[in-house]
Amino acid sequence: MGFFTPWFLAGLAAAGIPIYFHLLRRHRSVPKPFSSLMFFERTTQSSIKHRRLRYWKLLALRLALLILLALAFAGPYVLEEAFGPGSARRLVVLVIDNSFSMRAEGRLERAKQEARSVLDGLPAGAEVQVAALADRLEFQTLPTSDRGELAAAIDAIQASDARSSYGELARALRAAAETARMPLEVHFFSDLQQSSMPPSFVDLQLAPSTRFLLHPAADDLAPNFAVESVHAPAKIFRQAQAAVQATIAGFGTEAATIPVTLSVNGKRVETLEAQVPANGRATVEFRSFEAAYGFNRCEVSIDAADALADDNRYLFAIERSDPEEALFLHRRRGGRDLVYFRAALEASRNAAFRLQPVEIARAGTIDPARFSVVVLSDPGALPAGLERSLEQYLRLGGGLLIAAGSATARTGRIPVADLPVLEARYASRQGERFFLAGHSDSSHPAVAVENLWDGVKFYLTVGLDPANVRTVTRLAGGGPLLVEKAVGEGRALIFASTFDNVANDFPLHPGFVAFVERTMNYLGGVDTRTSVKRVGDFADLRTSGAQGQVVEVIGPDGRRELSLTEAAAAASFELTRTGFYEFRRPNGRNEMVAVNADRRESSLAVVPEETRRLWENTGEGTVEAGPTGGTNRRPRPLWWYVLLLALAAAVAESLVAARYLAVERGTA
Amino acid sequence: MDQRFLDPAILANISGLDLVAKTVVDGFIAGLHRSPDFGFSQEFAEYRAYSVGDDLRHVDWNVFARTERCYLKRYRGETNTLLTVLLDASASMGYTSHGVTKMDYARYLAASLVYLANRQRDAAGLIVFDDEVRNYVRPSTRQGQLARLLHAIDDAEPRARTDFAKPFVQFQEFLKRRGIVAVVSDFFADARRIVKTIEPLRFRGNEVIVFHVLDPEEIRPRLSEPAILVDMETGEQLEVSPEYAAGEYRRRIEAHLERLATEARKAGLDYFLLPTHRPLDAALREYLAIRQGRM
Numbered sequence: 001m002g003f004f005t006p007w008f009l010a011g012l013a014a015a016g017i018p019i020y021f022h023l024l025r026r027h028r029s030v031p032k033p034f035s036s037l038m039f040f041e042r043t044t045q046s047s048i049k050h051r052r053l054r055y056w057k058l059l060a061l062r063l064a065l066l067i068l069l070a071l072a073f074a075g076p077y078v079l080e081e082a083f084g085p086g087s088a089r090r091l092v093v094l095v096i097d098n099s100f101s102m103r104a105e106g107r108l109e110r111a112k113q114e115a116r117s118v119l120d121g122l123p124a125g126a127e128v129q130v131a132a133l134a135d136r137l138e139f140q141t142l143p144t145s146d147r148g149e150l151a152a153a154i155d156a157i158q159a160s161d162a163r164s165s166y167g168e169l170a171r172a173l174r175a176a177a178e179t180a181r182m183p184l185e186v187h188f189f190s191d192l193q194q195s196s197m198p199p200s201f202v203d204l205q206l207a208p209s210t211r212f213l214l215h216p217a218a219d220d221l222a223p224n225f226a227v228e229s230v231h232a233p234a235k236i237f238r239q240a241q242a243a244v245q246a247t248i249a250g251f252g253t254e255a256a257t258i259p260v261t262l263s264v265n266g267k268r269v270e271t272l273e274a275q276v277p278a279n280g281r282a283t284v285e286f287r288s289f290e291a292a293y294g295f296n297r298c299e300v301s302i303d304a305a306d307a308l309a310d311d312n313r314y315l316f317a318i319e320r321s322d323p324e325e326a327l328f329l330h331r332r333r334g335g336r337d338l339v340y341f342r343a344a345l346e347a348s349r350n351a352a353f354r355l356q357p358v359e360i361a362r363a364g365t366i367d368p369a370r371f372s373v374v375v376l377s378d379p380g381a382l383p384a385g386l387e388r389s390l391e392q393y394l395r396l397g398g399g400l401l402i403a404a405g406s407a408t409a410r411t412g413r414i415p416v417a418d419l420p421v422l423e424a425r426y427a428s429r430q431g432e433r434f435f436l437a438g439h440s441d442s443s444h445p446a447v448a449v450e451n452l453w454d455g456v457k458f459y460l461t462v463g464l465d466p467a468n469v470r471t472v473t474r475l476a477g478g479g480p481l482l483v484e485k486a487v488g489e490g491r492a493l494i495f496a497s498t499f500d501n502v503a504n505d506f507p508l509h510p511g512f513v514a515f516v517e518r519t520m521n522y523l524g525g526v527d528t529r530t531s532v533k534r535v536g537d538f539a540d541l542r543t544s545g546a547q548g549q550v551v552e553v554i555g556p557d558g559r560r561e562l563s564l565t566e567a568a569a570a571a572s573f574e575l576t577r578t579g580f581y582e583f584r585r586p587n588g589r590n591e592m593v594a595v596n597a598d599r600r601e602s603s604l605a606v607v608p609e610e611t612r613r614l615w616e617n618t619g620e621g622t623v624e625a626g627p628t629g630g631t632n633r634r635p636r637p638l639w640w641y642v643l644l645l646a647l648a649a650a651v652a653e654s655l656v657a658a659r660y661l662a663v664e665r666g667t668a
Numbered sequence: 669m670d671q672r673f674l675d676p677a678i679l680a681n682i683s684g685l686d687l688v689a690k691t692v693v694d695g696f697i698a699g700l701h702r703s704p705d706f707g708f709s710q711e712f713a714e715y716r717a718y719s720v721g722d723d724l725r726h727v728d729w730n731v732f733a734r735t736e737r738c739y740l741k742r743y744r745g746e747t748n749t750l751l752t753v754l755l756d757a758s759a760s761m762g763y764t765s766h767g768v769t770k771m772d773y774a775r776y777l778a779a780s781l782v783y784l785a786n787r788q789r790d791a792a793g794l795i796v797f798d799d800e801v802r803n804y805v806r807p808s809t810r811q812g813q814l815a816r817l818l819h820a821i822d823d824a825e826p827r828a829r830t831d832f833a834k835p836f837v838q839f840q841e842f843l844k845r846r847g848i849v850a851v852v853s854d855f856f857a858d859a860r861r862i863v864k865t866i867e868p869l870r871f872r873g874n875e876v877i878v879f880h881v882l883d884p885e886e887i888r889p890r891l892s893e894p895a896i897l898v899d900m901e902t903g904e905q906l907e908v909s910p911e912y913a914a915g916e917y918r919r920r921i922e923a924h925l926e927r928l929a930t931e932a933r934k935a936g937l938d939y940f941l942l943p944t945h946r947p948l949d950a951a952l953r954e955y956l957a958i959r960q961g962r963m
Contacts, residue, residue: 039917
């Protein structure tokens with residue numbers, strides 16, 4: 001037995017306090033004169049002794065209370081058998097790596113065979129648990145000695161598409177060692193990929209009670225080619241835009257010429273040859289191909305006889321559609337704002353939108369839901385019905401661009417976004433003459449262009465309240481120039497000036513084209529849709545916490561991946577398999593995502609022998625000696641029990657003291 | 669005069685024993701329904717048949733003329749008596765638990781008795797004793813007697829031990845004439861022995877009133893913790909527990925009081941217990957009742 005904080009034992013000196021009050025102080029009673037002692041007898045001494053005896057009970061309880069408190073704070077512990085190598089009982093954990101790379105050359109089968117051999121070699125009655133490791137450790141069984149169940153669990157392990165993480169393995173084993181309350185003997189059957197090692201070796205540290213044994217399922221580096229990446233637009237609006245670039249990588253390979261094939265919807269489109277240097281990369285580009293309207297399931301594959309065949313194909317999806325409709329609402333026909341805006345939009349390289357101008361006064365019957373983006377050009381006050389329908393459109397995920405000029409400033413508020421207009425600021429001829437744009441938030445897609453605002457002069461801006469909005473660009477004077485406000489699932493960008501070359505000369509600058517293109521793409525969701533993801537990535541199902549809107553996820557096998565509850569409430573979805581996933585959203589914007597295995601799994605280089613040895617020694621034997629000087633015993637804290645005893649002593653002391661008090665009251 | 673002036677705690681604030689006595693007695697008389705001031709007023713009291721030896725001057729000759737029988741006409745205040753106060757001044761009388769010592773209380777009582785007797789034209793005397801007779805004022809109705817008595821009472825300070833045997837033998841010499849003897853003491857001695865000692869005073873035709881003065885704490889002591897008690901007469905020390913004081917001691921003192929009262933009644937003594945927090949009028953009423961009984 002020992003103490004974690006023995007200096008608290010100095011608190012035992014407090015035991016002197018009740019001793020002083022009970023013994024020393026009691027004997028200092030001042031003699032009291034009394035008229036006659038004829039009715040008192042010497043025998044009364046016995047009653048005093050009796051009373052003192054009872055006071056001793058109180059004293060003892062108080063001493064016990066103080067001593068127990070001091071002991072509790074000192075942190076007593078006893079040493080108990082810990083999970084050391086000397087312990088006879090231990091839990092054997094058979095961990096089989098089933099990551100994507102284990103698909104190579106029957107590595108998984110070899111690992112499972114090894115696991116079965118280890119299982120057969122264990123003594124009868126040993127408690128064993130089977131687990132599979134990919135991006136996380138998943139236990140397949142509870143601790144059991146049933147060999148049949150364990151063998152079945154080993155056989156049931158299938159290769160996954162996920163990337164293995166040895167850091168995650170170490171973390172999970174540390175947690176398991178804490179909960180198992182017995183030593184662990186871990187057998188890890190893996191191809192021991194170098195690429196799965198954590199950045200820091202410290203992350204591989206295991207609990208002191210863990211014995212770690214590696215069983216390599218691969219002997220040496222196996223040459224492997226892989227389609228490492230493919231660059232293709234997620235959405236095309238014209239046939240000419242469908243250019244595809246593919247990168248072919250070789251891991252531990254000699255220089256070779258690899259045939260690369262592009263297939264669209266299962267149909268071979270074109271085959272090119274890639275000259276891949278030794279242990280290097282090569283890029284091939286498919287210039288154009290016929291893409292059908294809608295979602296196209298595309299694949300770039302290589303014809304190479306290598307160790308891992310599953311990374312020889314790379315999936316991606318391309319959506320072909322007509323340009324999306326954008327509604328341009330302006331106050332009067334023939335306005336220059338429409339001219340400049342349309343010109344900028346049509347000048348962009350990938351014109352994803354077709355602009356439909358409508359005067360606000362005539363827009364009462366238009367359904368905004370038909371449009372990907374709605375532009376309000378200095379709208380002033382909107383008709384109530386139109387504003388309501390635009391608000392509804394915004395909440396359901398629409399994109400809205402509002403240019404606020406003098407007409408809007410007069411109403412005192414930005415319609416739909418419901419922001420107050422603080423003032424209309426005019427640059428005077430005698431004063432500053434114009435305003436300039438200041439700092440921009442370069443992380444925002446709409447303004448992530450260098451020198452976007454260079455030389456742009458603003459003669460009129462409206463003062464926006466920066467509260468509850470994201471300020472994207474500020475004026476040099478400090479006020480907001482461009483702000484974003486999220487409303488429901490949608491978002492609105494408010495530009496504190498106009499597009500008509502009157503309130504500013506922005507439409508005359510080249511940055512205007514980039515601004516219009518990026519802003520429209522951002523609001524229309526064109527840029528944010530990526531058609532390629534990796535196994536283990538998450539797909540966002542909804543941008544806000546609003547629930548009730550069902551998002552359907554169709555997996556690679558054509559089945560729904562989510563239950564109805566999950567479809568109505570889940571904020572994101574983990575992509576666990578390679579293949580094509582379809583996302584069907586309530587606003588009609590469907591997506592297709594191609595999921596590929598992490599290409600770091602394609603590198604089959606194994607962990608060096610020295611590193612393996614170090615790794616195996618991160619468990620038992622490396623821990624520093626505990627309070628016992630040994631490694632197989634650990635302290636078990638007792639302060640909790642001592643504190644309970646102290647509590648009991650306090651209660652008993654209160655009861656005894658209350659009884660004495662009752663006696664004294666009775667005599668009063 | 670207000671009844672509250674008979675409270676010993678209030679009397680303790682009055683300087684001068686004569687004023688204390690006057691306050692007590694006047695307050696006491698004012699509280700009675702009929703004035704017991706007997707004196708020499710010629711207020712008719714009763715007729716009594718003549719017996720041999722009666723003074724013929726008191727025969728009502730008008731009644732004799734009508735009835736031919738001799739009757740004596742008696743008047744109130746016609747007879748004076750003699751009061752002797754035996755005042756215990758032993759050390760134990762100095763005890764107090766609330767400001768008025770037993771000795772103070774006994775002084776107020778003795779002063780009030782002699783003052784009342786003086787108003788009644790009764791001869792009053794005083795014997796102060798502890799283990800022997802310390803002061804003696806012969807009973808008299810002379811001018812200045814009250815001042816002498818009050819002075820002697822005022823001089824009585826508690827000291828020494830109580831020993832009834834020795835001074836009571838001497839009392840026999842002082843009490844030649846019959847009268848009323850008021851013994852004021854705390855009587856910390858065996859009840860039977862006390863009564864045996866006092867009883868001879870009764871044999872000489874005296875009316876004996878035993879005023880037993882005790883502090884309330886002596887009857888019901890209160891101890892919050894064990895205490896060392898020191899006997900005020902012997903200096904003996906004893907550690908006493910609250911339980912004993914609350915239990916056994918109370919039983920013993922109550923038994924003592926009961927025995928003393930019983931023995932006194934058996935011996936024809938008038939026993940009267942006076943806790944020191946009790947007003948003095950009860951004691952005076954007892955004295956007047958005894959005096960009336962004698963006439």
